[in-house]
Amino acid sequence: MRPRTLAHINLGALRHNLLAIKAMAPHSQLMAVVKANAYGHGLAGISKALQEADGCAVATVEEAATLRENGWQGRLLLLQGFADTSELDASIELNADVVLHQQSQLDLLANSGRKLTQAVWIKLETGMHRLGFELDQLPRLSQQLCANQVHVLTHFAEAEEKNSAAVQGQIFRFENTVHGLGYSKSMANSAAILNYPQSHADWVRSGLMVYGVSPLAEGTGKDLGLLPVMTFSSRLLAVKTCQAGDQVGYGSTYTCNDEMLIGTVAVGYGDGYPWQASSRSDGQTQVLIAGALCPIIGRVSMDMLAVDLRPVEELGIPVTEGETVILWGEGLPVEEVACSIGTIAYELLCGLSGRVKYLYE
Ligand SMILES: Cc1ncc(COP(=O)(O)O)c(C=O)c1O
Structure with a gap:
């Protein structure tokens, strides 16, 4: 029976896009952002086509479990970390890295008696005012987390704007805070990969471009050498x-x-x-x-x-x-x-x- 409505997902196009993004940020590792059911493309369905990614980022524990169940053995990052003990336990069980963005997560961890065996990504507040520790908290956090592999990240509010003073300010504050500490760093989403090469750092986190779509106001993915998935x-x-x-x-x-x-x-x-x-x-x-x-x-x-x-x-x-x-x-x-x-x-x-x-x- 022919379906009424069909989402045809071109896995070859997805692989092509991963390689194209890697070529755009050749000195960085690529975290493919596959939250929200892989931006509506179906997480289970695309999970076998992600080999070119160096890691995958998701928003929920359920999404992380789906990726593991479908054979993804590589690095996995929970972008919102954990909010209660069951999510904390699941993150450990799934060997999913966690974003730490507020004190209540550290309190929960301390009170739970659990020990994180995976890497942690400390999210720093540089201007988005959504999630993240204030910059002056970093020295205290690094002391507390010295046993873990630590990454630091931040997220831009308006990377689709070229030459945005706000983004430049975010990059400056982030670099200034983490400079010389030896942590692996991540700032750029899709738009920043294109507009702010100085933000590529160790890891870029691309979502929209993985699916062949341009994050910029003008033009389409095709103009960037991407293919619609x-x-x-x-x-x-x-x-x-x-x-x-x-x-x-x-x-x-x-x-x-x-x-x-x-x-x-x-x-x-x-x-x-x-x-x-x-x-x-x-x-x-x-x-x-x-x-x-x-x-x-x-x-x-x-x-x-x-x-x-x-x-x-x-x-x-x-x-x-x-x-x-x-x-x-x-x-x-x-x-x-x-x-x-x-x-x-x-x-x-x-x-x-x-x-x-x-x-x-
Ligand atoms: C923290 C974080 N990093 C990266 C991304 C990927 O963004 P984009 O799809 O614009 O590349 C998102 C998506 O919202 C995000 O929340």
Whole structure:
């Protein structure tokens, strides 16, 4: 049975992207960030294609367990560390490095009587104000953790901005604090790999680029030599001719200005295709059908959306029910879809629902 909605995951593209990122930061080790179910790509499904990474970073103990169950034996980092004794125990059992970012974790560790056997990554607060110890705490922490292999990391608030004074300030404060202490260091996410080579340090932590997507406001992954890993597609459920004045979809928000061929696509917000892509006066989101970009018309509903099929007709291609509709991926960059909706590619990729079928090859 052909699936209604399909996320085709190209593992060759993922391997290519890992190598491409390593070439961008040739003196650093690569931590592939695979949290949030590998940015919506399916953690179990991609786990066999990660060999080129020097480590993998996840947000939750469950994600760490999934990676281990699927054969990942390399370095594994829990980006939020542990928040209670069961998470602490799991991190030890899974041999997952932990981020330490606040005193309560050290108190929990001391009170638990457990001993961390894995490496720790001390997160320093340099300007993001999300997680991290204040810089002046580092000497005390290093004394306390002297038995462990210690790494230090920080995270940038606006690395997608070139020449940002804020990022430069974060790099300066971080380097100034850790200089000469001999710890392995990590600062850069995908955008910083591109915009701030001086932040590459010992480990870069890349998420979005692993999946072939650009973290920058302009351009796409292709411009960076990356390949899209996910192609999200559906198919045409119905093709019909509407007359001038006919209205399409909930709220009758779209009125045909002429006789026109329209298609009903078997995807909606119940699959994770955003309602915000509904047609608006200030911009249109498109899908790709038989090589033609077709605008969405009217509102996206739970299981369906409507498209203007005239661009396919103009190519002289007969369009029929069952035709594949690419929502993003190969031929239609997710960055462009996100931009047309006013969101970010991260949100679209992470948002696919459980009824989308995944195919890995
Ligand atoms: C601490 C940390 N490092 C690295 C990343 C990867 O970021 P990106 O996907 O922009 O490369 C994230 C993602 O949010 C993160 O939280």
